[in-house]
Amino acid sequence: MNHDGRPPEGFAPAGRTSLWAARVRLALRSSRETWRAFAANPIGVVGVAIILIFGLMAVAHPLLMATLWDPTTYDPVTGFGFDEISHPAPPSWRHLLGTDPLGRDILSQLTASTTSAFVLGLVAALVTVGIATMVGALAAYYGGVVDAFFMRLADLIIILPTISLLIVLTALLGLNLFQLALVLGVLGGFGGTAVVIKSQALSIKVKPYIEAAQLAGGGPWHIILVHIVPNLLPLSLLYMMFTVTGAIFSEAVLSFFGILHIRMSWGIMIHTASTGGYLLGGASYWWLIVPAGAAITLLCSSFYLVGRALDEVVNPRLRGR
């Protein structure tokens, strides 16, 4: 920050194009600054690194299937390891993480499931945050009946036992992965996240710059979209990270009960081990449980870590000197 009147960068505004050029440069500068603040925190960097590793796994699966892995042996759902005498087989050079009770390659299942975990988590998070931001902004701006309606709806969703509700819904409707993501997103968006974001929106609504926008002649939509929502986005992004964690976790639980219409997921991997009775075998069949369990834990915690680090960027109060 400098107060001495020196031009920070050489902007020479002369029309529409330079206006956009200036905006692009500002956006780049601010994202650089945000990244620097974010990267200063080891927690966030670790989180991003883990997410990147999972990203590589997700990309690797189709590539391996097309090149090294023969689909008859390595397909995560229909493959069978004819080379092993009995299944589940422990890790070997042909099956780095062993096979499951049905003779399928664990590593292939693990990498194949990564994509679905990402799709599920990100779709749920986007839906949640999109709904919660609009609901929060509207409830805070209009107050009164609008506020009362959305907040009572949120209360209703919060007091519902989520997992049992999801079990009932999936049993009745037979949800696939994408539909599950939508349901999780809608529940989150109208539920707890909306309450948090509304309270933030309330504190923005009373800022003098909202009055200044009214004085300029701006209507409700101008104020909501130009002034309230952009100032909510950092918090929304933060909650997005936490929603990803929640969504992946819910999927794992539902898959574990075996009630989702999903080809393969980490939850299903554990479900398979469980229905074969291998969960009771203790550590002797560890490759059936540990890879999937670790993947769930690691991916969930990586998004959580990123969220924590973002929190410090978004709330400068938490930032140390």
Added chain:
Amino acid sequence: MHRPDMDPASPAAAVPLVQVQSLRKLFPVGGGMFRRARRFVHAVDDVSFTLQRGESFGLVGESGCGKTTLGKLLVKLQPPTSGQVRVAKISPGAIPAEQALGWWDLARLKGKELKSFRRQVQMVLQDPYESMNPRRTIYDTVAEPLAVQHLGDVCERLDRVSQMLELVRLTPVASYLFRYPHELSGGQRQRVAIARALAMEPSFLVADEPTSMLDVSSRTAIMNLMLEVGQRLGLSYLYITHDLAVARYMCQRVAVMYLGKLVEVAETEELLRNPQHPYTRALLSAVPVPDPAHRRQVEVLRGDPSRPVDPLPRCRFYDRCPLAVDHCRDTPPPPLEAKGTDGHLVACYRV
């Protein structure tokens, strides 16, 4: 934008620009969704005055006296509980003596009419740190009124914003356009706020303590800027302040407010020379003077100002007034009446 045909030395013959009639604003105390509030703060209580075209009118009072609320009522940031505010419609660039095109009644303003009212009446808010969206650049902030009113295209707006920044002396303009508010000092931000308020060439500006949160040196610079710009653009303004010395520097006429009521209105120098209302006298005598040789006579007041929650129907100053008699207690609040020299209005039974 510059109006050479306007001679600032001769204030316009009394042509009213803003007329306020029995304006009242009550705020409920407590209460909630299902429970009606029973008690009310009388923030603005039966206030009437007229502001002439080309005039600089000061509104002076202590914190909590309702001066900011009154300012917000005049620009329709808040609806009044009762009473009327009328503002003369003036075409941009009109000379002070020119006939108004009609009147806006604030209570009836909606939609398009409200938007064109906003072009003519603007406000500078007190807090330069919070009155700008931290995520918008200086260009966006100053261009906002033009953008929401759909005035000009992008290039014209850019020109206009540059022109305004030059007017408030944020130069070189190019180095300020795409900075964020947090990169500027308080004084520079208040200049941006003034540029934003003036971008649509308003004829009436409400300035709510624009210098009270600034440092000593920027304070004086902002006051001088407002004086100069006001004169160049032929602005009329209502300058709200707690500081009589600032009001003296900025305003031709001053109204003193106490707990929601105007207690005295007069030409500034006349008010300082010849204060009539006991509250004005106490206020004046308490203002510190930057001169160690000055010895003053302090008029001591009892007690502290309270919040006017459901005040009794008597003079608001009764509890603290050194001149109070039974009549003041038993009769409704005194009206603002002409006392002595022309235009000096006082609301007191005892002077």
Added chain:
Amino acid sequence: MLDQPSHTPFTGPLLQVRDLTLHYRTRQGDVRAVDGVTFSLGRGQVLGLVGESGCGKTSLGMGLLKLLPSNARLVRGEIIFDGQDLAPLNDAQMRRYRWRRIAMIFQAAMNALDPVYRVGEQILEAMEAHAWPGIEDGPAGQKRRQAREKVKELFRLVGLDPELMDRYPHELSGGMRQRAVIAMSLACRPDLVIADEPTTALDVIVQERILRELKSIQKELGLSLLYITHDVAVVAEVADQVGVMYAGQLVELGDTPQVFHQPMHPYTAGLLASFPSIRGEKRPLAALPGEPPSLVAPPSGCRFHPRCPRATKECRQEVPPVVGQGNAWAACWHPLGAAQP
């Protein structure tokens, strides 16, 4: 009335500050908040310290009591209080001076009262924590009763009804709270009170009353008062002597009438010329150009030179000399009153 001050054998000025230098470590570099400040304050005197925000006046006040954040560093200098240098003392040793002998009234002190305790209770608690200063030894209950009497007396002294002792902070107005805080600061009969903008958040009528009371208490008890403010009008009202601070340095010091009527430093003159007054002829105000400099990399030579109408080459390059003598001086190459360069 309160007990008489205990006279110490030391007879020099109560407070002598020499070359006090205080830095804050930040990401951008060291902020030189206080840089080579030297002054002295006699017994029973009031010294006003004026300057714009960020000039280091608050850091100076806090620095005298060594109440500083963890990133602050006392680089050099002496703080000789009643013959004893406070600069090398550690926190435990400083505690013997804080409040008991040097009291402080903060800017936002009136909001610092704990809302869940009665006002008088908070003062008694502080006295108990300091082992009942100035109270005769005896059983705990008796000491407490005595202390209560003393607080009542203090309340009367600052113009508060002693009944208000048993009220909660939110039941008092801002002015009353500020007076309770002043009463608290006086509880140990300090020799020196440092008041940092004690009336800034208050309305003029309340401010005037508090200033008047502070001044009369100061006279009555023979206190020394260091009054820190940005408002030159307030300083004109309370101070015997005025020190003007700019960018971490004291640039002018002198008797109040002298500084106000014949300022030597162009910054002092500029500051005075930018304050409006309700008395005298209405005159145009001249704003100082520009803004105060960054204290991370202050300007070379005289720190005021970028904003000074009288600046010359030497002002830009060399640290200005001190002109004048004793307790009336300015640090300037071209002081006002001397010939224009």
